[in-house]
Amino acid sequence: MSADGRPVVRITDVKRTYRMGTVDVHALRGIDLRIERGEFVSIMGPSGCGKSTLMHILGCLDRPSAGAVRLDEVDVDELDDNELAEIRNKKVGFVFQTFNLLPKLNAVENVELPLIYAGVGFDERREKAAGLLESVGLKERMYHKPSELSGGQSQRVAIARSLANGPSLILADEPTGNLDSTSGEEIIRLFQELNNKGITLIIVTHDQEIAEHSKRIVRLKDGLIVADEPVNNRRRAS
Amino acid sequence: MINLFEPLKIAFASLLVNRTRSLLTTLGVIIGVAAVITLVSMGEGAKSFILDQIRGWGAGTNFISVNPGEADAAVPELTLTIGDANAIKTQVKNVRYVMPEVVGRGRLRYGKKEYTPPFTLGMTEDFPYAYTQKVAEGRFFNKAEIDGRKHVVVIGKNTARKLFGEYSPLGERIKINGVGFIVIGVLEEKGTLLFYDMDDIAYLPISLTEAVLGTKTVTDLNVVVIDEASVPQAVTDITRLMTRRHGKQDFQVFTQQGGIDMINNILNALTGIVSAIAAISLLVGGIGIMNIMLVAVTERTREIGIRKAIGAKRQDIFLQFVMESVLITMSGALIGIAVGTLAAWGIMTWLKMSAVIAWGAAYLACLVAFLVGTFFGVYPAMRAARLDPVEALRFEV
Ligand SMILES: Nc1ncnc2c1ncn2[C@@H]1O[C@H](COP(=O)(O)OP(=O)(O)OP(=O)(O)O)[C@@H](O)[C@H]1O
Numbered sequence: 001m002s003a004d005g006r007p008v009v010r011i012t013d014v015k016r017t018y019r020m021g022t023v024d025v026h027a028l029r030g031i032d033l034r035i036e037r038g039e040f041v042s043i044m045g046p047s048g049c050g051k052s053t054l055m056h057i058l059g060c061l062d063r064p065s066a067g068a069v070r071l072d073e074v075d076v077d078e079l080d081d082n083e084l085a086e087i088r089n090k091k092v093g094f095v096f097q098t099f100n101l102l103p104k105l106n107a108v109e110n111v112e113l114p115l116i117y118a119g120v121g122f123d124e125r126r127e128k129a130a131g132l133l134e135s136v137g138l139k140e141r142m143y144h145k146p147s148e149l150s151g152g153q154s155q156r157v158a159i160a161r162s163l164a165n166g167p168s169l170i171l172a173d174e175p176t177g178n179l180d181s182t183s184g185e186e187i188i189r190l191f192q193e194l195n196n197k198g199i200t201l202i203i204v205t206h207d208q209e210i211a212e213h214s215k216r217i218v219r220l221k222d223g224l225i226v227a228d229e230p231v232n233n234r235r236r237a238s
Numbered sequence: 239m240i241n242l243f244e245p246l247k248i249a250f251a252s253l254l255v256n257r258t259r260s261l262l263t264t265l266g267v268i269i270g271v272a273a274v275i276t277l278v279s280m281g282e283g284a285k286s287f288i289l290d291q292i293r294g295w296g297a298g299t300n301f302i303s304v305n306p307g308e309a310d311a312a313v314p315e316l317t318l319t320i321g322d323a324n325a326i327k328t329q330v331k332n333v334r335y336v337m338p339e340v341v342g343r344g345r346l347r348y349g350k351k352e353y354t355p356p357f358t359l360g361m362t363e364d365f366p367y368a369y370t371q372k373v374a375e376g377r378f379f380n381k382a383e384i385d386g387r388k389h390v391v392v393i394g395k396n397t398a399r400k401l402f403g404e405y406s407p408l409g410e411r412i413k414i415n416g417v418g419f420i421v422i423g424v425l426e427e428k429g430t431l432l433f434y435d436m437d438d439i440a441y442l443p444i445s446l447t448e449a450v451l452g453t454k455t456v457t458d459l460n461v462v463v464i465d466e467a468s469v470p471q472a473v474t475d476i477t478r479l480m481t482r483r484h485g486k487q488d489f490q491v492f493t494q495q496g497g498i499d500m501i502n503n504i505l506n507a508l509t510g511i512v513s514a515i516a517a518i519s520l521l522v523g524g525i526g527i528m529n530i531m532l533v534a535v536t537e538r539t540r541e542i543g544i545r546k547a548i549g550a551k552r553q554d555i556f557l558q559f560v561m562e563s564v565l566i567t568m569s570g571a572l573i574g575i576a577v578g579t580l581a582a583w584g585i586m587t588w589l590k591m592s593a594v595i596a597w598g599a600a601y602l603a604c605l606v607a608f609l610v611g612t613f614f615g616v617y618p619a620m621r622a623a624r625l626d627p628v629e630a631l632r633f634e635v
């Protein structure tokens with residue numbers, strides 16, 4: 001853990017309350033979290049404890065009801081919608097449980113999407129996207145549509161997409177939730193490789209075994225952090 | 239700097255995915271544009287057809303016609319006389335030719351052959367000059383022959399063919415309504431004027447119409463002045479002179495400009511009506527497009543969520559959907575222009591006229607389609623742009 005005092009994530013007393021008619025649902029009830037550059041964190045906890053809510057806030061898809069969020073030394077709370085979009089585009093890469101690829105576009109076009117919104121010209125972005133697909137082992141599948149890819153392959157395309165603009169942080173909400181154990185293993189190996197290259201990762205998982213591949217496990221319950229400890233016998237994906 | 243090219247490409251790709259639906263959506267625009275283009279092309283074609291006919295007949299802008307009857311008479315009283323024609327020729331300034339027309343029916347007989355052309359006309363010697371009517375064989379009759387009541391006749395090509403076949407009729411003696419005449423000229427072919435065959439006709443000196451055709455009523459009186467600039471003064475003078483001779487204004491004076499104006503007015507009125515219909519169909523089409531775009535936004539909520547999650551700004555999503563709507567209406571306009579032009583071409587060919595491509599109307603249609611697409615695309619695109627990314631991502635189709 002680098003102790004240079006410049007964490008990738010630093011959130012203090014973050015709360016998120018949903019208003020359902022007259023009832024307030026407290027999804028997050030005061031979260032403090034600091035994540036350094038190069039970390040690989042798993043977030044675990046029972047269903048409904050607020051894991052996805054936290055990920056959305058970290059990924060600038062959502063704003064907290066209270067508390068401060070700093071990403072890469074930027075105070076996110078003070079940004080307007082366009083600036084948030086820019087952070088989502090450049091600083092964070094999101095990986096979803098259901099892959100969330102655009103079905104009408106092929107693999108390389110999906111990977112290019114963040115580059116389009118970053119204003120990268122066609123030739124450059126095609127080259128970059130092809131390189132990213134190659135790095136996730138899908139060079140041969142460049143022109144395949146998501147419907148022609150397996151779940152594991154789709155998730156690797158999604159990971160390539162999340163890496164497109166060289167983000168400081170990858171957020172993955174149950175990235176292996178829709179995959180069989182073999183594909184899940186492949187994905188977690190890919191994450192370990194990325195982390196070895198210095199990329200900061202936060203994943204949400206229900207699977208203790210998957211979580212043990214990361215370096216640190218944060219446990220949530222009812223919108224609060226109840227445990228935060230390093231992984232001692234870290235697993236290596238084969 | 240807003241990049242318009244990328245959202246345009248995205249919009250175009252989405253459009254192609256739903257080809258059939260896009261086409262159906264834009265049907266209102268297609269029909270509206272096609273209707274206007276058809277009418278305008280046909281109108282322009284008809285106008286140039288009529289103008290060509292008038293010009294081809296030699297009637298230029300220095301023509302003035304005096305028609306019998308009061309302005310609002312249902313059945314005009316035929317009070318024009320040959321005397322009126324003479325008076326105009328001698329008393330009105332700058333008049334070059336005067337052609338009173340006495341229309342009758344003459345049964346022509348040559349030997350045993352008999353034929354009645356649609357028109358047999360009493361005419362003056364000015365006719366071939368005023369209408370630039372060439373005489374193919376022989377000559378037209380002159381003033382001396384009119385004054386001398388000489389029994390000479392000039393006939394059209396088709397009439398000549400009916401009576402004489404391929405032989406030259408020059409110098410042949412024929413009977414008109416039983417009265418003996420000599421054919422002194424055959425006119426060069428003129429074709430049809432407003433659907434009348436102008437080559438199936440016989441002209442005889444106006445001084446003989448009473449005796450031969452049994453009428454001396456002048457049905458039409460055409461005057462040619464020396465140039466276009468003299469027309470207004472001549473109209474005033476003719477009106478004053480004729481009113482004095484008749485004691486009231488029981489006639490109407492028209493100029494060619496008036497005729498052209500009238501054609502223009504009719505066409506403009508028609509274009510106005512069709513444009514109004516087209517405007518309604520574009521409005522309905524526009525609402526249809528808005529409806530479909532709202533459906534598209536709902537259907538593609540998840541896509542919008544994904545795009546936002548990876549960095550699309552509001553304006554990116556907004557432009558994508560507005561451009562999709564504009565592309566739909568613009569392709570509708572282009573299809574409408576093609577369909578309308580083809581339809582006009584088909585109809586005009588069938589009418590044996592030629593259609594004129596209505597470029598002006600086509601540009602206008604594109605512009606209007608652009609505006610309709612923008613206007614009705616804004617609201618759905620705004621809905622899309624404002625979607626909350628988390629909720630959009632959660633959306634299940
Ligand atoms: N848009 C929303 N409106 C109202 N309540 C919401 C909304 N989103 C989440 N919640 C509530 O907030 C709480 C936390 O939800 P969240 O999705 O973060 O849970 P989670 O830990 O990701 O659960 P799971 O493991 O099932 O994905 C839940 O009680 C949920 O019902």
Ligand SMILES: [Mg+2]
Binds near residue numbers: 051052053173
């Ligand atoms: Mg969740």
